[in-house]
Amino acid sequence: GSQSSESLRCNVEPVGRLHIFSGAHGPEKDFPLHLGKNVVGRMPDCSVALPFPSISKQHAEIEILAWDKAPILRDCGSLNGTQILRPPKVLSPGVSHRLRDQELILFADLLCQYHRLDVSLP
Incomplete structure (x- = not known):
């Protein structure tokens, strides 16, 4: 039946995306954000893998509890920090x-923007 594939689809479809702006590190890139914890870091197994020297192995996490709830951004004690740009705010670890839609985030020196995706209700 289509029932099981329907419920499965909700878990795999991204509920947001993180846009990495182009810069000295390379071209722009988009990462899908899913329900649960999305780890931002230098390691290849991170949800948002940013293989740059300024990024910590596990730099930050974006936790999405439900598609209609604001994602929670936390710095994981990164070396170069996590900041929100407007209004400026440096996040203390933990x-x-x-996150608001279209919010600008700095992971170390990497500028990113969070976008909410319109997810259709089941």
């Missing part, structure tokens, strides 16, 4: 920040 402190939760609720």
Whole structure:
């Protein structure tokens, strides 16, 4: 039946995306964000793998509890920090920040933007 594939689809479809702007490190790139914890870091097994020297192995995490709830951004004690740009705010390690749609984030020196995806209700 289509029932099981329907419920499965909800878990695999991204509920947001993280846009990495182009810069000295390379071209722009988009990463899908899924329900649960999305780890941002230098390691290849991170959800958002940013293989750059300024990025910590496990730099930050974006936790999405539900598609209609604001994602929670936390810095994981990274070396070069995580910041929100407007209004400027440096995140202390472990402190939760609720991401707004189109919010600009700096992971170390990497500029990113969070986008909410319109997910259709089941």
